[in-house]
Amino acid sequence: MRKNTKRLIAGSLAVVILGGIYAGVTHLPEQEDTGRESVSLVSMEISELSQVHVTMGEEEYTIQCSHTDDKTTCSMAGTDAADYSESLLQELTDQVCSISGQLIAENCENLEDYGLSEEDNTGTVEITDTDDNTTVLTLGTSNEVLGGTYCRVGNGNTVYLLDSSTAEALTQEQSYYRNLTVLGSYYSLSSELQSLRIDAMADGTTVIIQARDIADMDEAVTDSYSEFVFTQPVSCDADDNALSTGVLSDLQDALTAQAIVEDDPADLGKYGLEQPTARLHITTSSLDATVLVGDTDEDGGIYLMKEGGSTVFLSSASSFGFLKEDWNDWRSANLMPCALSELSRITVKQGDSTHTVAITHTEDDDGETEDTATLDGADMTDDALQQLYLAVSSVNFIRLIEEPEDKQPEVTVTLTMTDGSVRSLAFAKGGSREYLVRVNNGTFSYGVGQDDLTSILDALTTGSTEEDSEEE
Numbered sequence: 001m002r003k004n005t006k007r008l009i010a011g012s013l014a015v016v017i018l019g020g021i022y023a024g025v026t027h028l029p030e031q032e033d034t035g036r037e038s039v040s041l042v043s044m045e046i047s048e049l050s051q052v053h054v055t056m057g058e059e060e061y062t063i064q065c066s067h068t069d070d071k072t073t074c075s076m077a078g079t080d081a082a083d084y085s086e087s088l089l090q091e092l093t094d095q096v097c098s099i100s101g102q103l104i105a106e107n108c109e110n111l112e113d114y115g116l117s118e119e120d121n122t123g124t125v126e127i128t129d130t131d132d133n134t135t136v137l138t139l140g141t142s143n144e145v146l147g148g149t150y151c152r153v154g155n156g157n158t159v160y161l162l163d164s165s166t167a168e169a170l171t172q173e174q175s176y177y178r179n180l181t182v183l184g185s186y187y188s189l190s191s192e193l194q195s196l197r198i199d200a201m202a203d204g205t206t207v208i209i210q211a212r213d214i215a216d217m218d219e220a221v222t223d224s225y226s227e228f229v230f231t232q233p234v235s236c237d238a239d240d241n242a243l244s245t246g247v248l249s250d251l252q253d254a255l256t257a258q259a260i261v262e263d264d265p266a267d268l269g270k271y272g273l274e275q276p277t278a279r280l281h282i283t284t285s286s287l288d289a290t291v292l293v294g295d296t297d298e299d300g301g302i303y304l305m306k307e308g309g310s311t312v313f314l315s316s317a318s319s320f321g322f323l324k325e326d327w328n329d330w331r332s333a334n335l336m337p338c339a340l341s342e343l344s345r346i347t348v349k350q351g352d353s354t355h356t357v358a359i360t361h362t363e364d365d366d367g368e369t370e371d372t373a374t375l376d377g378a379d380m381t382d383d384a385l386q387q388l389y390l391a392v393s394s395v396n397f398i399r400l401i402e403e404p405e406d407k408q409p410e411v412t413v414t415l416t417m418t419d420g421s422v423r424s425l426a427f428a429k430g431g432s433r434e435y436l437v438r439v440n441n442g443t444f445s446y447g448v449g450q451d452d453l454t455s456i457l458d459a460l461t462t463g464s465t466e467e468d469s470e471e472e
Contacts, residue, residue: 039160041153042099042127042135046072052096053126054170061174063089067130076177082184083311088177095169096127099137101151101160108157114150115140116159125170139171180257182306182313183282183289187255189248193228197281198247202324208232209243224339224393226332234442237332246330247322251280254320255291257313258301264310271295271303271312278323279307293320333396335439335446336425338415340371340389345416348460355460357388361418375460388459395425395437397446404443407436411453427453 047070052063062077074089075081104114111117116138128134139162140150149167151160162170179185189196198207208231214222228238261271268274272295280291294303302317346357357380359373373380392413407428415423423440427448430436435453436444 037103038100039103040098040100041137041151041160042096044097044129046094046097048129048131049093049097050128050130050132051077052093053128054123054174055126056123056171056173057121059174063092063177065093076174083179084177085179085181092169092172092177095166096125099162099166101162102148103158104150104161105159108159111140111152111157111159114152114159116150116152123171137170139167142167175260178260180260180313182255182257182291182304182309182315183287184306187282187284187287189252189282190244192284193248194283194285195281196247196251196283197279198323198327199279199281201278201327205327206232207327209238209247218341220341221339224342225337230327230331233327237334237337239330239332243330246325250319250322254302254304254315257304257315259314261303261312261314263312265312268294268305268312271305273303273305273312278320293323328400333398334393335395335397335437335448336393336415336423338393338417338423340386340393341369342417342419343389343415344418345414346388346392347414347416348456349412349414350410350457357385357460359385381462384459384462387462388456391452391455391459392425394455395448395452397437397448398434399447401436401443401445401447404436404438404445407438407444409438410435411457413456 046065047067049065049072051065054061054063064075064077066073066075072090072093074086074093076084076089108114108116112120115122120140122141123139125137125139126134127137136154137151138153140152140159142149143161146161148161148163149171151162151167152158153160187193193209194211196207196209198209200206209228210231212225212227212229214225217225226237227240228243230236230238265271273292276292276294278293280293282289282291290307292305292307294305296302296317297314300317301314302320303312304315305312340359341361343359345359348355348357355376357373357375359371362370362372364370371385372382373385375384392415409426409428411427413425413427417423426438426441426444427435428437428444430447433450434447435450437446437448438444439446
C-alpha cells in the first residue's frame, strides 16, 4: 500500500513538472527557430570603436574610447576618470566590438511578444565607430528557457537572441563601472610600498614600516637583511613573510572596497570619519596618500575614505583585523642581521677577558673576495670565522621582555663595520637556559636561548689554526 502511495505521489510530481515545461514552451513566440546559426550584428576592431551609449530606463551613460600608439583608453563621459575602472570599461568595449545573435524571427509583426515594440522601451545600446557610423541595438525581454535576451538592430523587425553573457555585459548599470579602489588605482603593497604609517593600533601604538634602501648594497649584503624595517616603535628588521601575509595582505584587500556608500558626503561624522579610528599613511614611488578608517556597520563592513577625497567606501571589517594585532608578530626575531663582508672587527668581552677578531676582505683579479681573520693576533681558521659570523648574525629572540630590568652584562659582543659604524649585543643571565639581551645599548628587552651565546664563545675557543695551537 505504501509503495503504491509513493508511486502515485511521484507520478503526480512528474505530471506537474512536465506540465510546467510544456507551458513554458507553448508560451514562447511561435516564430522562434532556435536551430538557426548565429548572425553577426556588430563586428569591428577595438581601434575602430569611438563610443558606446547605453540607455536603460531613466539611466543613460556614454563610454568614450581614444586610441594612441595601438593603445585604447576608455573613460566614462562627464565624470572624473579616477572614479571609474578603466579595466571594466575595457571589458565592455571589447564585448561590443563583436556581437552576434541567434536569428529568431524575420519580418516579425508582433515585436511586443519579445519586448521590442516602441512602447516597451526596454533599453538600447548605441555603438559608434571612428567614421561616425552608429549601430543601435534595442534590447527586449529575457528568455530563461533559451538562456538569452531578445534584440533587434536599428528600426528593423528581425528578432535575434543574444546569449546571456553578452546581454549581461550590455545591461550593467553605470554604478557597476565605478572604481572601488580607495586610492584610485591598484598598488601592490608587497612590491611597491616605500613606507606605511599606522596611527594607531588598538593599544595606541604608532607603527612605521619602511622599505629598506638597498641602492648601495651588493647582492650578498642584501640577502642578509629583511626587505622591510620598522622605525617605530623601535628600529628592527621585519619578518618579510609575516608582514606580507599579515598587515600588507589585509590592507591590500581593504583598499579594494566592497561598495560605494556616498559621494560628496555632507556629514562625515555618521561614518566615524570626522574623527577616524585610524589613519594609514601610504607612500609608493607614485603615491603619497592617507586612508581614514571609520566606524563599522551592522553587517560587518567598515567605512573608509582617502583623506581629501570625496567618496566614502565600505570595505570588510575583517580586513582591518591587523589594527588589533600585536605588531611584534611582524618583527624579525634576528637581533643582529649583517653580512660577513660588512664586518671589520668582532670584539667579545667576557668578565676581565677580551678577544678581538680582525677581519680582512681581499679581492682577487677575478673579482672574488677572500675573507681572512686573526683572533687576538693569531691566524683564525676559515671554519671558525664562519662559525663565529653565523653565531653572531643568528641571535634570535624567543620572547620579548615586557618590563626590562637593569642588568650587568656578562658578555658583550661589539661589531665594528667596514663603514666605521658600531653595533653591539650585551648578554645577561636570565631564566633557566636563557640569556637576556640588549641591542645597541638599549634595554634588556629580549630573551634568547643559552645556545646562542654558547655558539659565539665556542667559535672563539676553536679559532686558532692548528699550527698556532701547536706553538702555544
